[in-house]
Amino acid sequence: MRPEADEVDRIVEAWGSQRPDLDFSPLGVLSRVDRLSRHLDRARRDAFRRSELEPWEWDVLSALRRAGEPFQLSPKQLLQQTLVSSGTMTNRIDRLVGRRLVRREADPGDGRSVLVTMTDEGRTRVDAAITRLVDAEALILDALSRAESERLAALLRKLSVGFDA
Numbered sequence: 001m002r003p004e005a006d007e008v009d010r011i012v013e014a015w016g017s018q019r020p021d022l023d024f025s026p027l028g029v030l031s032r033v034d035r036l037s038r039h040l041d042r043a044r045r046d047a048f049r050r051s052e053l054e055p056w057e058w059d060v061l062s063a064l065r066r067a068g069e070p071f072q073l074s075p076k077q078l079l080q081q082t083l084v085s086s087g088t089m090t091n092r093i094d095r096l097v098g099r100r101l102v103r104r105e106a107d108p109g110d111g112r113s114v115l116v117t118m119t120d121e122g123r124t125r126v127d128a129a130i131t132r133l134v135d136a137e138a139l140i141l142d143a144l145s146r147a148e149s150e151r152l153a154a155l156l157r158k159l160s161v162g163f164d165a
Contacts, residue, residue, distance in 0.1 A: 008032050039140060047132035051125045060092055061126040064118040071118035
């Protein structure tokens, strides 16, 4: 017995009747990934908004938070983790300093360099956002058992590993 059909099933079925010469199984997988990505994007934006953060602010602050005490990284390290240009990162740091979510400090190991350090306010906001995000993502995965979720993560990792290289 086939599980409950979704919109992707209807789309694939319609294409299959119009183009029986094509294998639409990739569409069945990746269209669902795309649709789930949109739901995830909405959940993330809501979690960030409720913590009074923009998605780009989350990117920088979460990199600092993951670094652990004292929650600081060089601008170069932030560039590597957020995959933006140097000019974009400088602008982002300036804006975060203006919001008092981070501060610039002299690098004690290199007087010519600076470190970006998260403030207590930045930590409060990023901690609230990650809590909201984890809760929202758990709801998205609620239809899966723990084993199914782990299997899905493994399969998606297998697909994405080549893109991360």
